[in-house]
Amino acid sequence: MQAIVVTEAGGPEVLVPQDRPDPEPGPGQVVVRMAAANINPTDVGARQGLYPPGFGIEGPPYVLGWDLAGTVVAVGEGVADGPAGIGPFGPGDEVVGMIPWYAAGAAYGAYQELVLLEARWLVRRPEALSAVDAATIPLNALTAEQAIGVLGAPEGAELLITGASGAVGSFAVQLAVAQGFRVVAQAGTGDDAWVEDLGAARVLSRDADLASAGTFRWVLDMVPLGRHAFPAIADGGTVVTTRVVRAEAGRGIVQRPMLIEEDTAGLERLVEGVATGGLRTRVSRTMPLADAAQAHAVVEEPGRHGKIVLVP
Numbered sequence: 001m002q003a004i005v006v007t008e009a010g011g012p013e014v015l016v017p018q019d020r021p022d023p024e025p026g027p028g029q030v031v032v033r034m035a036a037a038n039i040n041p042t043d044v045g046a047r048q049g050l051y052p053p054g055f056g057i058e059g060p061p062y063v064l065g066w067d068l069a070g071t072v073v074a075v076g077e078g079v080a081d082g083p084a085g086i087g088p089f090g091p092g093d094e095v096v097g098m099i100p101w102y103a104a105g106a107a108y109g110a111y112q113e114l115v116l117l118e119a120r121w122l123v124r125r126p127e128a129l130s131a132v133d134a135a136t137i138p139l140n141a142l143t144a145e146q147a148i149g150v151l152g153a154p155e156g157a158e159l160l161i162t163g164a165s166g167a168v169g170s171f172a173v174q175l176a177v178a179q180g181f182r183v184v185a186q187a188g189t190g191d192d193a194w195v196e197d198l199g200a201a202r203v204l205s206r207d208a209d210l211a212s213a214g215t216f217r218w219v220l221d222m223v224p225l226g227r228h229a230f231p232a233i234a235d236g237g238t239v240v241t242t243r244v245v246r247a248e249a250g251r252g253i254v255q256r257p258m259l260i261e262e263d264t265a266g267l268e269r270l271v272e273g274v275a276t277g278g279l280r281t282r283v284s285r286t287m288p289l290a291d292a293a294q295a296h297a298v299v300e301e302p303g304r305h306g307k308i309v310l311v312p
């Protein structure tokens, strides 16, 4: 089977198709025939050899990819019985899931025809949801949901969300609005209408001067802009960032970097939310797995509106 292997840290050209033996599932594991694998910014970082410390990742070779949808082709011991929190899954089941790529030590990856996974990382894909749309959900929607949780704003509060038309930000806007928050959203280039459609009460454009946009007690900095967002944070405010920001905001501002955690029940709920139309996701285009290097080059170009998803 074909896998796209990062041969060394570097540009898109280090993503090289290789033939690898078909994986065999061990106890609690599943092999999925990939139908869609989403490309995320964190994949681009890992391709360049950049990842958060503390996970013991030593560098390439490895296969990238957190998010995928596909069909179960083989299950290991215990998976068909469905012990607490796992499946049950069997061959033919349509699934969607997320590899916690850092926590799994870069030992698993979605950019391949046959993907080995722990069964607990998967949920069923509802029929109403395409595999391509499904693959855009796990990392992005879970991060958005968990970021709102980490922020801990009181009911009905006003939130500023940066990067609001990005993959994480778009889910953050929708989930925050659904939870009753008033959202002020900073959109990406040419994406004001999309963010307004998602329910933002007020939209700031990409080049808005945040310092003159007012100050906010509660901020989800999903880009993250880091110190460039500080002028928009009220004294004593709280900001959640999707990466560690190495600058002190001062003025009593609380900075909370967050890193996604596995949450199978949360994933099931969010997948259902998109399948039933309550939540929206956006795909810019699909590209063949074998063209993963070109797909990464596209991801790194400006002006995308939605995800680039690999398909077999």
Ligand SMILES: NC(=O)c1ccc[n+]([C@@H]2O[C@H](COP(=O)([O-])OP(=O)(O)OC[C@H]3O[C@@H](n4cnc5c(N)ncnc54)[C@H](OP(=O)(O)O)[C@@H]3O)[C@@H](O)[C@H]2O)c1
Residues within 6 Å of the ligand: 040, 041, 042, 139, 140, 143, 162, 163, 164, 165, 166, 167, 168, 169, 187, 188, 189, 190, 206, 222, 223, 224, 225, 241, 242, 243, 258, 259, 260, 302, 303, 304
């Ligand atoms: N901590 C975690 O667990 C976790 C999980 C998932 C993602 N992340 C991180 O979260 C971030 C967002 O991910 P994503 O998938 O949502 O990315 P994305 O889809 O590329 O979206 C990024 C958004 O930020 C905007 N943006 C970029 N630079 C900006 C700037 N200087 N000023 C204003 N807006 C700017 C972009 O607008 P344009 O289109 O105009 O550039 C776009 O709307 C990434 O850094 C990613 O690595 C962290």
